[in-house]
Amino acid sequence: MSPSNPDQERYGAQVAALQAALDSGDGGAFRHAFEGLCEQMDAGLLPELRRLTATAQSALARFSADARLDKLAGHEVPDARKRLTHVVKLTDEAAHKTMDLVDRCGPLVDEAARGSALLLESWDSFRDRHAAVAHLWPERAATFLERTRADSEALRGHLSELVMAQGFQDITGQIIRSVILLVDELEQVLGKLVRIAEGDEVTSIVRSLPVPASWERGLGPQVAGLESPDAVSGQDDIDALLSAMAAGK
Amino acid sequence: MSNNVKFLVVDDFSTMRRIVKNLLQELGYNDITEADDGNTALPLLQAGSFDVLITDWNMPGMPGIDLLKAVRADAKLAKLPVLMLTAEAKREQIVEAVQAGASGYVIKPFTAVTLKEKLDKMLAARAAA
Numbered sequence: 044m045s046p047s048n049p050d051q052e053r054y055g056a057q058v059a060a061l062q063a064a065l066d067s068g069d070g071g072a073f074r075h076a077f078e079g080l081c082e083q084m085d086a087g088l089l090p091e092l093r094r095l096t097a098t099a100q101s102a103l104a105r106f107s108a109d110a111r112l113d114k115l116a117g118h119e120v121p122d123a124r125k126r127l128t129h130v131v132k133l134t135d136e137a138a139h140k141t142m143d144l145v146d147r148c149g150p151l152v153d154e155a156a157r158g159s160a161l162l163l164e165s166w167d168s169f170r171d172r173h174a175a176v177a178h179l180w181p182e183r184a185a186t187f188l189e190r191t192r193a194d195s196e197a198l199r200g201h202l203s204e205l206v207m208a209q210g211f212q213d214i215t216g217q218i219i220r221s222v223i224l225l226v227d228e229l230e231q232v233l234g235k236l237v238r239i240a241e242g243d244e245v246t247s248i249v250r251s252l253p254v255p256a257s258w259e260r261g262l263g264p265q266v267a268g269l270e271s272p273d274a275v276s277g278q279d280d281i282d283a284l285l286s287a288m289a290a291g292k
Numbered sequence: 293m294s295n296n297v298k299f300l301v302v303d304d305f306s307t308m309r310r311i312v313k314n315l316l317q318e319l320g321y322n323d324i325t326e327a328d329d330g331n332t333a334l335p336l337l338q339a340g341s342f343d344v345l346i347t348d349w350n351m352p353g354m355p356g357i358d359l360l361k362a363v364r365a366d367a368k369l370a371k372l373p374v375l376m377l378t379a380e381a382k383r384e385q386i387v388e389a390v391q392a393g394a395s396g397y398v399i400k401p402f403t404a405v406t407l408k409e410k411l412d413k414m415l416a417a418r419a420a421a
Contacts, residue, residue: 139306142307142314203318209311210308210401210402212305213311216305261349262380264400274382275381275382277399278406281397285390285396
């Protein structure tokens, strides 16, 4: 046997002791040598076992990260888009429902205004013709009719304002739609990350990422706290800008 | 005079189209057609004899600024009064719209008074021309 043989170096002495104990029939010495040999073998296996365990753990960790990414890209992000689309649909329905009701209120208000005006007219002509019994007509009835006519005017104004206020649906809808576009982009990016994790070419993936929004296509409404530094403050600001441009022509 | 003015209202949100239509009717204008983006509006404009175009900017198909440019590029429509009714608020955009030939620019959210004022101004300019 060559001295460079690692098995010879590691186990040689114990195997020799084992053989000697066997030959001499010494059961106690044989068991002792045998156990020593087993311990020696276990010690040699441990580092290998540790390495295998670590590899298995990192494979497991990587698998759960990939699964999380898959779940995000495959379900949660598309679900987020559906939820937002649903919000836009609900506000659209609520705004239309409000306007339907305003449409139905209009004729009722008009009828109240028309009816009270007609009654007042009749009352005026009756009073002119029958001044002697005019005091029998209760004053508060006339006041009520006057009031109804005035209230109908105010109510008509409020109903118009109510319709104008439904403009919130357009403003919030545009903001939510821009978030939906963002979610779309996120979904594409995540899908590409999953493909990178699966070993696809990184450069071709980066090249095909979505293009950011441009002002030519429209950026949507300004959002409090996120205003563009270049944004106007309101209609007055726009009117001033337009006048300045017209004067500069 | 107000009753025979023919309007085209372009916005991708049906609520906003309804609001504008409602306002126009209150102002006595009853000839109102609707479209939901530039792509559907342009053929209507080319086929019909509209007097005023009111358009949003930010729409999924053809945006309002492209519709405005297409209108100005069409000899038959070049003089059509066009009111931008939009939430787009960057100065750069307003300048672009005016340079592209917008007759007025109303920012959302807007009031009935503002819309009436700009419309009256546009219609007066149209009558004087």
